[in-house]
Amino acid sequence: MLRKGFILAALGLAFVAGPSFAATHPEEPKGVHWSFEGPFGKFDQAQVQRGYKVYREVCSACHSMNLLSFRNLGEKNGPFFDDKYKNPNDNAYVKAISKDYQINDIDSETGDVVQRPGTPADRFPSPFPNEAAARASNGGALPPDLSVITKARPQGPQYVYSILTGYVAPPAGLEVPPNQHYNPYMPGDVSAFYKGKGHVPAGGFIAMAPPLEANKVTFDDGTKSTLDQQAKDVVAFLAWASEPKQTERKQFGVAAMVYLLIFAGLLFVSYRRIWKKIGH
């Protein structure tokens, strides 16, 4: 009886309890289903190709991807992999993409700084020569490198998708500082800028202006270019780039699990047979 009373009292307290602390937590990222989820998930090659186009035409204006080389695009399970070219450096599409870039180099004869067309072995060039230049062009903020972005944030793919599609008009009473944008999925604390009533809005400020909008990128495969489609496609590309070996990893994993299951089964049967005569 007494115990019941305590439990009821505790429950009662929980309900009448005052408002929680200032809302410093961002919104939970939106739930999205990805083709590359789960132990059997794979990338949709057409989607990753579209995603690369979004990165190239929009994101790459500010965001580097220092860990990626053009040859990666033509590797197995990559966006432009083609069975005809086992060596991605021979991949015609990859060669054409890399040739479109001008890469800083040094003339081996004279030592002069020169620019030459890219090759599949080159890394994706950075949009800015250094961090100071990147900050100067972006209102003091540094656009993060996107090479491993979906691994570097909790629930990475959902998070990046939510940021890209999550921009909303700031709630009444929230004063957005210059060169900043309100996004409920961005971690941060806006309480110092909130003069309205009630709960402080979730989320934070982000220096990046809403980067995507309908028809900003024209998809070559005729897919309708909505904001949502662009965001999903570029996230698929970034998820591939963060872990280019993940399809290979999962396929290897299924084989390893099957092997270990059979092995464990055989050992269990041996164990039962060997111990049969022992009373213990």
Added chain:
Amino acid sequence: MSGHSNYEPKTGFERWLDTRLPIVRLAYDSVIDFPTPKNLNYWWTFGGILAVCLGIQIVTGIVLAMHYVPHVDHAFNSVERIMRDVNYGWLVRYMHSNGASMFFIAVYIHMFRGLYYGSYKAPREVLWILGCVIYLLMMATAFMGYVLPWGQMSFHGAVVITNLFGALPLVGESITTWLWGGFAVDNPTLNRFFSLHFLLPFMIAGVVILHIWALHVPGNGNPTGVNVKSKEDTVPFHPYYTVKDGFAISVFLLMFAVFVFFQPNALGDAVNYVPANPLVTPAHIVPEWYFLPFYAILRAVPDKLAGVLLMFGAIAMLFVLPWLDTSKVRSMRYRPTAKLYFGIFVLACLVLGYCGGRLPDDHVIGNLSTFQLLDADLNSMVWLSRVAAAYYFAYFLVVLPILGLTETPLPQPESISAPVLPANAPAGAAASPEKRG
């Protein structure tokens, strides 16, 4: 290594070698013929599992060291390069990073097994203490290994942990500077951590040999805690325990594989995929999961020095445990009251781990506001960790010393064979093995 040897050299070469270096005899006596109690359950398979874990860590670690670059400017990218450009580098690296967690899962189960079945009691005190030394070396190795990828959590974790030594009076600052090799965590720190991370596993392997030696002198304990009385009580290690351990190891590897292949980053912190930046501190610095209980004890104490001392004291408890427990009964199977306190102890460790992963001011129960007690709200992780930490120490310093003198244990069986062999039944005709698996 102890007692009578049944090894008989079969070939001329073996006879020749046996009189010069009896290494085949050593192997035969230790892993083939070694008499092992026949009632060991699956909790006893974790020794073999741990040996496999150490082997995996050393082999994958040596391969990783061939490709890793211990320099602040290159470490992060060299790890990513291993995963992208080295053949099966992703496999080696994920086995190594998840292998650390698997190693700790296994060692914690192994230690709780020892606590429950009284494996630390005479004549196995040295065996237990050697195990504690291995555990300490493992913690040092894991901590330094986590620094090597030079991500945000690597760097700031290294700052927090090395700064703990600064809490020591008088010498603290000098020790910290000496550890860092400078005035901040920087390239010299990374270099020496890499060097030590390479060295310590071989020291672990050395202490493991001592641990097994110390095991083979008194022989294995067993779930009843009753000493081996006759040959009836034991079976040779091979094939009986090689096959049982082998089965347990393969099941353990199945769980290992789930993480390596399908959830390789689930046990790590996403922030560690952001390259280290000394100028930006992550919002929430947390160690890997296996250090969280100690982290909670550290943060439960408002005074830094006292917190550090308590954190190390929590491990020191394990070293002196053989002399704290006054009970003559080894296995808690026959100590019903101790069993209850042990259950609460396991719960306290889990609660400490939970608290260590949350912010100290986080509420335990949702929106419930209670009252301020001393320096923090009563409904906060700080107070929950304090309660759990108090129980942790009380278990060693109060419960085990007093309980051994006051409790009435249940009657223990005469011998290992007694509880399974019905009276007058012929040996070997009894219960099916899976019952007590």
